[in-house]
Amino acid sequence: MDNQINEVTIVGGGTAGWLTAAFLVRFMNLRNKDNPTKVTLIESPNVPTIGVGEATVPTMPALLKSLGISEKEFFIRCNASFKLGVRFTNWNHDDKGRATSFIHPFEAIRTQLGGQNPAYHFHKYGGPQGRKNLDDCMAFCGSAIRAKLGPKLLTHGDYESKLNYAYHLDAGKFAEFLREVSIERGVNHVLDDVEEVEQDERGFISALKLQRQGRRPVELVIDCTGFKGVIINKVLGVPFRDYSKYLLNNRALAVQIPHQDVRQIEPCTNSTALGAGWVWRVPLYNRIGTGYVFSSHFRTDDEAREEFLNHLGDEVKDADPRVIPIRIGRMERAWEKNCIAIGLSAGFIEPLESTAIYMIDNFVKLLLLNFPDKSFAPVLAKRFNETTEKMMQTIRDFIILHYCTNNREDSDYWRTAREEMVIPDSLKDLLEEYRHTLPINTDFDGVYLFNYFSYNVVLFAKGYLKDVQYPAERFIAREDWDKRMAEFIRYEQKELAGLPNHYELLRKIRGED
Numbered sequence: 001m002d003n004q005i006n007e008v009t010i011v012g013g014g015t016a017g018w019l020t021a022a023f024l025v026r027f028m029n030l031r032n033k034d035n036p037t038k039v040t041l042i043e044s045p046n047v048p049t050i051g052v053g054e055a056t057v058p059t060m061p062a063l064l065k066s067l068g069i070s071e072k073e074f075f076i077r078c079n080a081s082f083k084l085g086v087r088f089t090n091w092n093h094d095d096k097g098r099a100t101s102f103i104h105p106f107e108a109i110r111t112q113l114g115g116q117n118p119a120y121h122f123h124k125y126g127g128p129q130g131r132k133n134l135d136d137c138m139a140f141c142g143s144a145i146r147a148k149l150g151p152k153l154l155t156h157g158d159y160e161s162k163l164n165y166a167y168h169l170d171a172g173k174f175a176e177f178l179r180e181v182s183i184e185r186g187v188n189h190v191l192d193d194v195e196e197v198e199q200d201e202r203g204f205i206s207a208l209k210l211q212r213q214g215r216r217p218v219e220l221v222i223d224c225t226g227f228k229g230v231i232i233n234k235v236l237g238v239p240f241r242d243y244s245k246y247l248l249n250n251r252a253l254a255v256q257i258p259h260q261d262v263r264q265i266e267p268c269t270n271s272t273a274l275g276a277g278w279v280w281r282v283p284l285y286n287r288i289g290t291g292y293v294f295s296s297h298f299r300t301d302d303e304a305r306e307e308f309l310n311h312l313g314d315e316v317k318d319a320d321p322r323v324i325p326i327r328i329g330r331m332e333r334a335w336e337k338n339c340i341a342i343g344l345s346a347g348f349i350e351p352l353e354s355t356a357i358y359m360i361d362n363f364v365k366l367l368l369l370n371f372p373d374k375s376f377a378p379v380l381a382k383r384f385n386e387t388t389e390k391m392m393q394t395i396r397d398f399i400i401l402h403y404c405t406n407n408r409e410d411s412d413y414w415r416t417a418r419e420e421m422v423i424p425d426s427l428k429d430l431l432e433e434y435r436h437t438l439p440i441n442t443d444f445d446g447v448y449l450f451n452y453f454s455y456n457v458v459l460f461a462k463g464y465l466k467d468v469q470y471p472a473e474r475f476i477a478r479e480d481w482d483k484r485m486a487e488f489i490r491y492e493q494k495e496l497a498g499l500p501n502h503y504e505l506l507r508k509i510r511g512e513d
């Protein structure tokens with residue numbers, strides 16, 4: 001028992017720091033009340049958090065539920081709304097050069113055809129009744145989003161629902177909420193700046209020197225200090241693996257705007273491509289968060305600001321978007337000696353599929369599964385590092401897929417994204433395979449967040465599979481597809497008929513109806 005770690009010290013009080021604290025204090029001590037492990041979080045009163053990160057993925061409800069958080073309270077405190085998917089607009093153009101649009105849905109797949117992949121039927125016969133995209137033939141989300149429906153009935157309680165969903169949330173308020181929950185559950189909160197770091201003869205972190213409170217010995221440190229990576233990067237010198245050869249974007253402009261009419265609030269994130277990147281639009285209950293993620297190789301900050309404000313038009317009279325530099329890539333090792341980086345300090349790909357909070361969630365769970373004692377068996381760090389590397393690479397590849405399959409001819413940025421950026425071998429191999437067979441689930445080990453359905457949806461919508469003939473299509477019959485589609489549409493109408501309007505549902509949850 002002497003060898004056990006008695007205190008975990010987290011440095012950083014953004015979403016990563018507080019989510020890690022909330023998770024550790026709950027799960028390390030759930031059945032260990034007599035000999036609890038102390039969790040301390042040190043947060044600078046001077047360095048602000050990044051203040052963005054407001055869209056999530058559908059693993060988020062399960063995370064909050066596992067933390068024992070009331071969903072209703074979360075909605076009220078964080079001005080949350082529902083997210084059923086992401087609508088991509090203007091990422092590709094049709095034959096006449098007009099913007100096309102598709103939805104990447106979060107919903108369970110509702111169309112199965114025996115042992116056959118229904119995507120082959122869609123490829124050969126197309127969608128019925130004007131359903132141009134695959135997602136509209138396999139899941140209900142697109143229809144729910146267009147009809148602005150919420151995913152649960154007015155009578156449903158916390159975490160119950162008919163459709164899969166994620167949230168939009170206020171990042172600042174979410175960190176505040178998690179702080180309150182964590183402190184209440186026993187996390188020791190220290191407001192101070194880490195000024196210096198002391199290492200022992202093996203290079204392990206032995207103490208932190210705080211600006212006001214002085215020296216503080218540590219056993220296991222979690223670096224949640226954001227892009228700076230105060231310990232993992234600056235003290236331990238772990239090399240940074242830059243992703244800029246794969247992905248162009250390295251800056252963002254962000255601003256908050258009011259709703260024109262909150263009753264029209266959409267249950268989805270919008271991602272609209274502009275001339276040198278794309279704009280996110282995340283509708284919260286009380287306001288909209290929006291931002292332009294762009295590449296400084298193609299736009300100065302002023303040019304990007306002008307393009308962004310033109311895009312927003314009348315919605316913003318005197319808005320002054322703030323500039324956020326983005327570091328794209330990952331630490332070669334997120335776990336080094338007795339320090340583990342979680343959040344932006346460990347790496348960031350880009351916000352396109354809202355995966356950063358998902359990664360924080362997974363890193364913390366993985367830490368718990370590989371929790372060390374004071375001997376820090378190297379195999380634990382090795383396993384953690386290999387798994388997190390794979391996780392980040394799988395997400396990176398899916399994000400690159402959106403760019404390398406664009407067909408836009410109207411800007412150098414989009415041509416460069418398609419023709420000049422490096423495509424990692426892992427993705428290149430998949431793209432080559434998809435000339436002969438459609439994506440299936442065994443293609444994606446490591447991260448199942450983006451499965452064969454997500455790949456099929458994106459590849460179909462972007463025309464990558466156009467003009468390809470698949471040998472497997474000789475086994476399929478039109479009558480099976482027509483029959484299945486007729487059933488699917490009937491089932492969809494029945495399921496969606498009971499769902500309330502998104503705005504009404506939010507008001508009901510907030511107790512405002």
Ligand code: FAD
Nearest residue numbers: 012013014016044050053055194225226343344351356357
């Ligand atoms: P930060 O928020 O930067 O927090 C760092 C903390 O470290 C602060 O509390 C600071 O005070 C503290 N600190 C720093 N130095 C010291 C020191 N010396 N001593 C003590 N404390 C210190 N994620 C999503 O999941 N969905 C999204 O839609 C999304 N959109 C994004 C859009 C953009 C443009 C960007 C850049 C990121 C986006 N992200 C998104 C990522 C998301 O913002 C972050 O993953 C999340 O906020 C976690 O940040 P963090 O806690 O790692 O860092």
